[in-house]
Amino acid sequence: MSLKIHIDDSAPPYEQVRAQISEQARAGALPTGYRLPTVRGLAESLGLAVNTVAKAYRALEADGVIETRGRNGTYIAAPAATREASTAAQTYAERARRLGLDHDTALATVRDALRAAYGTD
Structure with missing residues (x-):
């Protein structure tokens, strides 16, 4: 998974994370069942606040792009x-x-x- 956050972009960072994961899932770059990094792990790797990534994950889950399986992790959902x-x-x-x-x-x-x-x- 490859995400790039552009601070000078008009879109807030959580929206950039949401849009990029959603697009990669739609395009098949992130296949169904792909395990996403933890919120904390992704936040650290992108240099973002944990709450920013958590907000993106919540939006992706609401959109049906990802599914959280409790302590087992977060995965790309089936279309x-x-x-x-x-x-x-x-x-x-x-x-x-x-x-x-x-x-x-x-x-x-x-x-x-x-x-x-x-x-x-």
């Missing part, structure tokens, strides 16, 4: 569409099991639905 699809897939899997479908039938049903939705053979 919103991926999270939503994962939730839908989990709901389908649970429903298919409750309906008594075996694994192969449930999977075939999904394949059929994807073929229909994407117009593929």
Whole structure:
């Protein structure tokens, strides 16, 4: 991860941190699951106050760019569409099991639905 803070920039430092991490995540330079430095560690490496980096991390978390896993650290989150699809897939899997479908039938049903939705053979 490479961040540069420009003191003479009109954007406040926390916004520069937020924007740069967000852009690097969007571009794939910071992949899903990438562990970010601690707030204290990043603040020290950038020469910023801890509260400045904490504010950036809070904004990134509110935007869904990062997720904090308590003492386990802070990570780049999966894109919103991926999270939503994962939730839908989990709901389908649970429903298919409750309906008594075996694994192969449930999977075939999904394949059929994807073929229909994407117009593929």
